[in-house]
Structures are given as structure tokens and as C-alpha cells.
Amino acid sequence: xxxxxxxxxxxxxxxxTAALTPHATNRVAEVSERPGGKGINVARVLAALGHESVxxxxxxxxxGDALRELLAAEGPGGQPAHAAVSDALVTDAPVTDALVTDALVPIAGTTRRTIAVVDETTGDTTQLNEPGPTVTPxxxxxxxxxxxxxxARADAVALCGSLPPGIHVGAxxxxxxxxxxxxxxxxxxxxxxxxxxxxxxxxxxxxPNADELAQLTGSREPLRATRDARRRGGRSVVASLGAAGLLxxxxxxxxxxxxxxxxxxxxxxxxxxxxxGLLSGLVERLPWPERLARAVALSAATVLAPAAGEFDREAxxxxxxxxxxxxxxxxxxxxxxxxxxxx
Amino acid sequence: xxxxxxxxxxxxxxxxTAALTPHATNRVAEVSERPGGKGINVARVLAALGHESVxxxxxxxxxGDALRELLAAEGPGGQPAHAAVSDALVTDAPVTDALVTDALVPIAGTTRRTIAVVDETTGDTTQLNEPGPTVTPxxxxxxxxxxxxxxARADAVALCGSLPPGIHVGAxxxxxxxxxxxxxxxxxxxxxxxxxxxxxxxxxxxxPNADELAQLTGSREPLRATRDARRRGGRSVVASLGAAGLLxxxxxxxxxxxxxxxxxxxxxxxxxxxxxGLLSGLVERLPWPERLARAVALSAATVLAPAAGEFDREAxxxxxxxxxxxxxxxxxxxxxxxxxxxx
Numbered sequence: 001x002x003x004x005x006x007x008x009x010x011x012x013x014x015x016x017t018a019a020l021t022p023h024a025t026n027r028v029a030e031v032s033e034r035p036g037g038k039g040i041n042v043a044r045v046l047a048a049l050g051h052e053s054v055x056x057x058x059x060x061x062x063x064g065d066a067l068r069e070l071l072a073a074e075g076p077g078g079q080p081a082h083a084a085v086s087d088a089l090v091t092d093a094p095v096t097d098a099l100v101t102d103a104l105v106p107i108a109g110t111t112r113r114t115i116a117v118v119d120e121t122t123g124d125t126t127q128l129n130e131p132g133p134t135v136t137p138x139x140x141x142x143x144x145x146x147x148x149x150x151x152a153r154a155d156a157v158a159l160c161g162s163l164p165p166g167i168h169v170g171a172x173x174x175x176x177x178x179x180x181x182x183x184x185x186x187x188x189x190x191x192x193x194x195x196x197x198x199x200x201x202x203x204x205x206x207x208p209n210a211d212e213l214a215q216l217t218g219s220r221e222p223l224r225a226t227r228d229a230r231r232r233g234g235r236s237v238v239a240s241l242g243a244a245g246l247l248x249x250x251x252x253x254x255x256x257x258x259x260x261x262x263x264x265x266x267x268x269x270x271x272x273x274x275x276x277g278l279l280s281g282l283v284e285r286l287p288w289p290e291r292l293a294r295a296v297a298l299s300a301a302t303v304l305a306p307a308a309g310e311f312d313r314e315a316x317x318x319x320x321x322x323x324x325x326x327x328x329x330x331x332x333x334x335x336x337x338x339x340x341x342x343x
Numbered sequence: 344x345x346x347x348x349x350x351x352x353x354x355x356x357x358x359x360t361a362a363l364t365p366h367a368t369n370r371v372a373e374v375s376e377r378p379g380g381k382g383i384n385v386a387r388v389l390a391a392l393g394h395e396s397v398x399x400x401x402x403x404x405x406x407g408d409a410l411r412e413l414l415a416a417e418g419p420g421g422q423p424a425h426a427a428v429s430d431a432l433v434t435d436a437p438v439t440d441a442l443v444t445d446a447l448v449p450i451a452g453t454t455r456r457t458i459a460v461v462d463e464t465t466g467d468t469t470q471l472n473e474p475g476p477t478v479t480p481x482x483x484x485x486x487x488x489x490x491x492x493x494x495a496r497a498d499a500v501a502l503c504g505s506l507p508p509g510i511h512v513g514a515x516x517x518x519x520x521x522x523x524x525x526x527x528x529x530x531x532x533x534x535x536x537x538x539x540x541x542x543x544x545x546x547x548x549x550x551p552n553a554d555e556l557a558q559l560t561g562s563r564e565p566l567r568a569t570r571d572a573r574r575r576g577g578r579s580v581v582a583s584l585g586a587a588g589l590l591x592x593x594x595x596x597x598x599x600x601x602x603x604x605x606x607x608x609x610x611x612x613x614x615x616x617x618x619x620g621l622l623s624g625l626v627e628r629l630p631w632p633e634r635l636a637r638a639v640a641l642s643a644a645t646v647l648a649p650a651a652g653e654f655d656r657e658a659x660x661x662x663x664x665x666x667x668x669x670x671x672x673x674x675x676x677x678x679x680x681x682x683x684x685x686x
Contacts, residue, residue: 022469024469
């Protein structure tokens with residue numbers, strides 16, 4: 001079982017409109033809702049890959065009730081009943097889909113909504129994110145008790161997304177230390193100060209995007225920044241570079257992994273799919289190049305899927321053998337001739 | 344008691360953002376929710392004026408539960424507990440605020456949400472309106488039974504807003520006829536085909552805005568269009584002309600009523616406040632000029648209020664004696680020299 005933590009879960013609402021006109025009244029043609037938050041997205045993809053997963057974090061209020069109801073209604077594999085999927089095409093994962101189990105911790109506050117307004121003409125998306133409920137110290141303590149029990153029986157732990165109001169900025173560092181104390185591999189996917197504190201607690205894997213990595217290290221040069229992030233405490237660092245794929249710095253070497261062609265579509269959830277690819281590869285003890293190829297193919301297949309945050313299984317199966325994984329020089333000194341702006 | 348009907352109720356959500364950036368991710372700084380839909384807004388203002396009101400229409404799902412809970416939580420006068428109001432300044436209304444009673448009919452579908460995204464820098468509002476639930480024939484029949492009972496003991500009935508999916512386009516005509524059969528004065532405030540059908544059933548009062556009136560009559564000349572709307576079946580027609588105030592064509596004469604100065608602010612709910620002014624004046628048997636002055640002052644005081652859909656009581660008291668009401672010529676022939684574009 002893989003445990004994913006989403007402290008700031010969300011009810012993700014998608015509005016389809018002809019075109020969003022600011023400062024006017026817009027009629028919404030179609031409304032859909034799904035359980036959201038990065039760790040929940042990761043768990044959904046893990047389940048589709050055949051890995052049992054458990055989601056925890058906080059949930060509350062009417063939107064929290066709706067989130068839990070929608071989560072329970074999702075079929076095995078985390079795919080809603082209406083999504084037509086072809087299992088035969090998933091060639092590298094266990095053939096049986098697995099379940100997402102709800103271990104969310106109830107709170108007095110109300111789970112936030114996120115609203116994605118999709119222009120039907122252009123496909124462009126305008127995102128509105130509510131801030132999320134304030135979590136009390138007692139609720140955090142209740143979560144920690146539950147988290148320790150769940151982490152102790154997990155094959156891996158993923159800590160995903162932003163912190164809701166009320167949670168101390170070192171929360172992820174605390175969760176990293178607890179997972180490590182239980183001897184469980186732990187992945188961290190967050191940003192800003194929670195990432196800075198969390199990485200210092202020495203997680204097994206961090207997956208920043210280019211902006212998060214630059215904010216953490218002060219460098220926009222991906223290879224240098226990725227290696228800097230390792231020095232800050234990440235045992236392995238996998239940076240997601242958008243359409244360029246992934247860049248990994250690990251104890252076993254450094255690699256770039258890129259999709260065969262740039263894909264166009266909705267990037268929502270692409271990073272979460274990459275996390276699911278990396279985590280599943282970790283528990284399956286795949287070599288790094290295979291983990292990275294899976295993560296890149298899942299990520300690109302998510303961009304290509306019509307529904308935000310889901311991946312196109314056929315595209316995934318087609319892309320997987322065509323991801324180019326190239327080893328990078330193991331000489332970080334190669335870059336040291338450039339002017340040192342950050343010491 | 345005044346009965347207001349809102350067939351397409353809504354949970355009105357307001358998001359405050361620094362500035363809405365289309366096709367980007369926007370953080371919402373503040374979220375507020377209130378029971379919405381035109382008839383519910385009208386009832387809230389009626390209650391603030393001291394008139395007992397009953398709201399009916401349809402409500403369902405989690406958003407419907409939230410709407411009912413918020414409606415019950417509103418204090419007497421329909422003002423939420425947090426709103427600081429000064430009762431001493433309400434000079435022309437009964438001094439005691441009254442209650443809004445919930446007689447909404449439950450349905451299987453889910454009440455729609457509306458989202459108003461307010462730019463904190465400019466005050467500009469981008470509105471997103473969900474379409475609303477589909478109402479079944481059995482639910483419509485249950486509503487009609489309840490409506491007949493409520494209308495029979497109402498001093499006046501107001502039919503407000505759009506029709507949800509599943510309701511036949513002649514629904515308002517049916518409700519007008521039932522109110523008239525019960526001997527109750529009935530006001531209609533809707534648009535498009537439901538207005539066209541509804542006005543033919545001879546309501547006592549219709550309150551179109553300039554666009555609705557032009558769509559109904561084919562004329563953008565307000566006095567001509569207002570009189571045309573009377574010929575189509577409205578016993579009295581009061582057109583709301585935005586900042587220019589109101590234009591009334593009635594069996595007792597025609598009047599224009601205008602605020603002393605143009606007011607700037609959020610026009611959301613201004614039309615609903617005008618309806619409440621007209622209805623309260625009707626049941627208090629005020630002469631037309633006084634009804635119109637009240638409606639204009641309430642409408643302007645709604646534009647001036649910081650919260651969308653509420654009115655500023657102090658501004659209302661100040662504006663009321665300064666509304667200019669001028670009688671219009673009773674000679675519609677005066678205009679007949681203009682080219683007749685619509686016969």
C-alpha cells in the first residue's frame with residue numbers, strides 16, 4: 001500500500017463555458033466535480049496502475065462530504081464509472097486495478113473548492129482556488145496519530161501540495177522525519193518554505209517543478225539546481241521541466257527523460273501523474289531510467305487526456321517505449337566554470 | 344404576508360481576488376455565501392421593510408441544504424447577524440423587522456451555484472452562473488399544490504427570475520392565472536419567452552429592465568415600449584432603466600422616477616430591491632408616485648451598499664425624499680409621429 005497525504009484537499013469543480021468574459025455574466029454550460037488535491041490525484045493514478053493506495057489529510061463541511069462521496073463512487077482504478085478505459089492497453093502495470101481507500105481526518109472547517117473555468121473555444125483554463133479551512137492544533141494532533149499508524153504499514157509515503165491555514169510551516173519536515181523513523185521511503189512534492197524546511201529533513205525523493213526548484217536554490221539552471229537540492233537534503237531530486245520532461249539527480253546517477261514529441265493539452269495533474277509514476281517505480285524497485293520513463297509517459301498522457309487530471313491509457317502505452325532517457329555527466333564540476341552567482 | 348417565488352434558487356458565492364487574470368491561476372482571498380435567486384433577494388428586502396414574507400420555489404442537494412441553512416441563520420429583516428444596521432434611520436417602514444419564512448419545495452436535483460468574482464482593485468465583478476437542476480413533472484405538480492395554498496393567504500405574489508431546466512415555458516403564465524383566480528395581486532419579473540407568455544396571462548405588474556422590455560416589444564423607446572407591454576397584458580408596467588430610475592405606465596397614469604444623482608457601486612440586486620419597493624407599496628396601498636420613489640431609493644441604496652444585494656439603510660433614508668417623480672403625458676399619440684418600425 002502507498003500512502004498519499006493531501007493536507008489541503010479540494011472539491012475540484014470544472015465549468016465549461018463558451019468563452020470566459022471578464023467583468024460580465026457568463027453562463028456555465030456544464031458543471032463537473034471530482035475529489036481533488038495533489039495527493040488524491042496521485043492516488044487515483046497509482047490505483048489505475050494497480051497499486052493499492054490510501055489517502056489521508058483533512059476533510060470537512062459540505063464540500064468535504066461531497067469530496068468523500070465522490071471518492072467512494074469512483075470505481076476500482078480511481079476512474080469514474082463514465083470514463084471509458086481500455087485495460088488491455090496498460091502493458092507495464094499489474095493488470096488488475098486497485099482501490100483508493102479514504103483515511104481522511106475530519107475537521108470542523110470546510111474543505112476548499114477549486115474552480116477551473118474551461119473556454120470551450122480555446123481550451124484555455126482560468127483557475128480560481130479558495131484558500132482552504134484553518135486546521136486547529138487538536139486536529140493536527142489527531143492527524144499525526146493516524147498518519148503514524150498508516151505510514152508504519154505503507155510501502156511508500158507521498159506528501160503532496162500546499163499547507164492549509166493553521167498548519168505550521170515545518171509540518172512536512174515533521175512528516176518526513178516520522179516516515180523515516182518508521183523506515184518508509186518518503187516523497188515530498190510541495191513548494192516555498194514548506195519545501196525548504198521539508199527537504200532539510202532528508203526525504204528520499206523530492207519532485208519540484210522548475211519554478212519551485214529556482215525558488216529553493218536561486219538557480220534557473222536545472223542540472224545545477226537539481227544537484228543543489230540534493231545537497232539541501234533530498235536523497236534523490238526529480239525536477240519536472242514541463243514539456244521538456246524530467247531531470248533526475250540520484251545517488252545512482254543523473255538522467256534526463258523526455259517525451260518523443262511535445263504534447264499539447266491541459267497540463268492539470270501532469271505533475272501528480274509523474275509523482276505516481278515515480279512512486280510506483282520505487283515500490284516496484286525499477287531501475288531509475290524505467291521509473292523516469294514511466295513518469296514522463298504518464299505525465300504526457302495526462303496532458304493529452306480530455307478530462308483534467310486523468311491520463312489517456314492508450315497514449316500512455318504508446319508513449320512509454322518512446323521516452324528518451326539519457327544519462328547526464330556525473331561531473332557537476334563541469335558547470336563550475338560558469339560565474340558563481342549563488343554560493 | 345407577501346409570497347415570493349424563485350423557481351431557480353441559487354447558492355450565491357462571492358470570491359474576492361486581487362484581480363482576476365484569465366487563463367491563469369487566481370488565489371481567492373475571501374469567500375462568502377448567501378441564499379440567492381431574485382425572489383429570495385426580494386423577500387430579504389421586504390423583511391427589512393417590515394413585511395412578513397414567504398419564499399417558495401425549488402431547492403435540492405448539498406447546495407440546497409447550504410442555502411436553507413443560511414436562510415434560517417439570517418436574522419429578522421433578512422440581514423445577516425454580522426451586518427451592522429441602524430433601524431432608527433428607516434423612516435417610512437414599520438419599525439419592526441419581519442421574518443423570511445422558508446416554504447421551498449425539495450427536489451432530487453442540486454440547486455445551482457452562482458459565483459461572483461470581485462476584483463478588489465477595481466470592484467469589477469465577473470459572474471459565473473450554473474444552469475440549475477432539472478425539475479421533474481412530479482416536482483412541478485408538488486410545487487403547484489403548495490403554491491396554491493400559499494398564494495391563497497398572501498397579500499401579494501411575486502414571480503421572479505429564470506426558469507430552471509424541465510419547467511415548461513408557460514409556467515409563469517400558469518402561476519399568474521392561479522394567483523388571479525385566488526384574487527391576489529401578482530407581480531412578474533422575468534425575461535424572454537417566459538415573460539412573453541406570462542404577460543399575456545394579465546399580471547397586475549411587470550418589472551422588465553430596458554433589455555427585457557426591448558426584447559419583448561421590439562422597441563428601445565422606453566415610453567412606447569412600456570405602453571406596448573401594457574397592451575400585451577400587464578395591468579401596470581414599471582421599467583427599470585438603470586441609473587435613470589424607473590418608468591411606470593399604469594391605469595392611473597405614467598410617471599418617471601429618478602434618483603437625485605447617479606450612484607456608483609455594485610448594481611447586483613438593485614432590480615430586486617425595486618421589486619420589493621413596488622410590492623411593499625402595493626400592499627400598503629400607497630399612491631403610485633410614493634411606490635415609485637420608494638423603489639428608486641431602495642434600488643440606489645442597494646447599488647451603494649458594500650455587500651452585493653443588500654441595501655444601505657442610511658442611504659435609503661437620505662435618498663427617499665429626494666427622488667424626483669414626474670408625471671408623463673397621457674397622450675401616447677404624441678409619439679406616433681415617429682416612424683413605425685413595429686406594428
